[in-house]
Amino acid sequence: MDHLIEKTLSSKEIFKGRVIDLYVEEVELPNGKTSTREIVKHPGxxxxxxxxxxxxxxxxxxxxxxxxxxxxxxxxxxxxxxxxxxxxxxxxxxxxxxxxxxxxxxxxxxxxxxxxxxxxxxxxxxxxxxxxxxxxxxxxxxxxxxxxxxxxxxxxxxxxxxxxxxxxxxxxxxxxxxxxxx
Incomplete structure (x- = not known):
């Protein structure tokens, strides 16, 4: 499974709300290339x-x-x-x-x-x-x-x-x- 992991290179909080927070992260893909991920953080x-x-x-x-x-x-x-x-x-x-x-x-x-x-x-x-x-x-x-x-x-x-x-x-x-x- 380790061959599927995306390594976080940077993380930036874009929005902090009452219910959710939004982050944009730059990740290193398993093949060594980079990509961007938009992530919603929620308390559950x-x-x-x-x-x-x-x-x-x-x-x-x-x-x-x-x-x-x-x-x-x-x-x-x-x-x-x-x-x-x-x-x-x-x-x-x-x-x-x-x-x-x-x-x-x-x-x-x-x-x-x-x-x-x-x-x-x-x-x-x-x-x-x-x-x-x-x-x-x-x-x-x-x-x-x-x-x-x-x-x-x-x-x-x-x-x-x-x-x-x-x-x-x-x-x-x-x-x-x-x-x-x-």
Whole structure:
């Protein structure tokens, strides 16, 4: 594998934002030539498959500015500095849906776009949900609608492109496979 490594020759921060930082790096390729890489640095995120006692999936619909449209997604959010993924998962579940859970289990972690970003998403499943008496506050710039959908409805939403992001499509496929093997 060492024969595939790109050696960093220089790195320059181009942008430092609230959510991401952007770097341009000059690298030496395995063949000795040089190239430029544009890299997005992200603190990481969580996503939660939340299953209600009625066996429905909690989803949120929100506007996604880069796409210019709304998407239906599983609850998710970025890690805060020093925050453990399970704590972020509970916080995001509570903030975005108004539910908490008795059982929260990690499933898998995956990179979203390793060709240009280092964002690592930690996927959890939350069961034995309980409605909060006092809902947690959303982030001040966050607006969303909470939905409860069946697995069949979620699969249909993938077909109609209401669900059109990788983490949510992955979650729905995970539940479909889980159901198949039970």
């Amino acid at each position: 995120a969580v996503a939660v498959i939340a299953i209600t006692p009625e066996d429905k999936i909690l989803m949120v619909e929100q506007f996604r500015k880069p796409l210019g449209r709304t998407l239906v997604e599983i609850p998710a959010g970025k890690l805060e500095k020093g925050e453990q993924p399970d704590a972020t998962a509970r916080r995001e579940l509570e903030e975005e849906t108004g539910y908490t859970c008795k059982d929260l289990q990690p499933l898998i972690s995956f990179y979203t776009s390793p060709g240009f970003a280092d964002e690592l998403v930690h996927l959890f499943i939350a069961e034995n949900l309980e409605k909060l008496e006092i809902a947690a506050d959303l982030d001040e710039d966050e607006f969303l609608d909470v939905m409860e959908v069946t697995l069949d409805e979620a699969q249909e939403m993938i077909q109609t492109k209401q669900i059109f992001d990788a983490k949510t499509a992955f979650a729905v496929q995970y539940l479909q496979l889980k159901k198949h093997f039970e």
